[in-house]
Amino acid sequence: MSPVLSAxxxxxxxxxxxxxxxxxxxxxxxxxxEGTAKIGGLIxxxxxFAFLLHLLWRMMMKRSKKAKY
Numbered sequence: 001m002s003p004v005l006s007a008x009x010x011x012x013x014x015x016x017x018x019x020x021x022x023x024x025x026x027x028x029x030x031x032x033x034e035g036t037a038k039i040g041g042l043i044x045x046x047x048x049f050a051f052l053l054h055l056l057w058r059m060m061m062k063r064s065k066k067a068k069y
Contacts, residue, residue, distance in 0.1 A: 005056060013049040 012018060016035025022044070023031040030041035037045065 006053060009052055009056065010049060013045050013052065019045070 016031075019031035019037050019041055020033075020035040022041065023033075023035075026044070029038060030044060031037050
């Protein structure tokens, strides 16, 4: 998998805008009103990042297997 895709995914998940959006959905325990992460938000976003990275990896593996045949 491309390190660039991983970096883009991380930037999206770790951005203050994403924390603000998550705060509006999940509540104040995720982040401050400025988008600064709280510990609960860091843990949540770490799991989301790992899950999305896993899905991206699986999609890339399926694509590479199809390209070989």
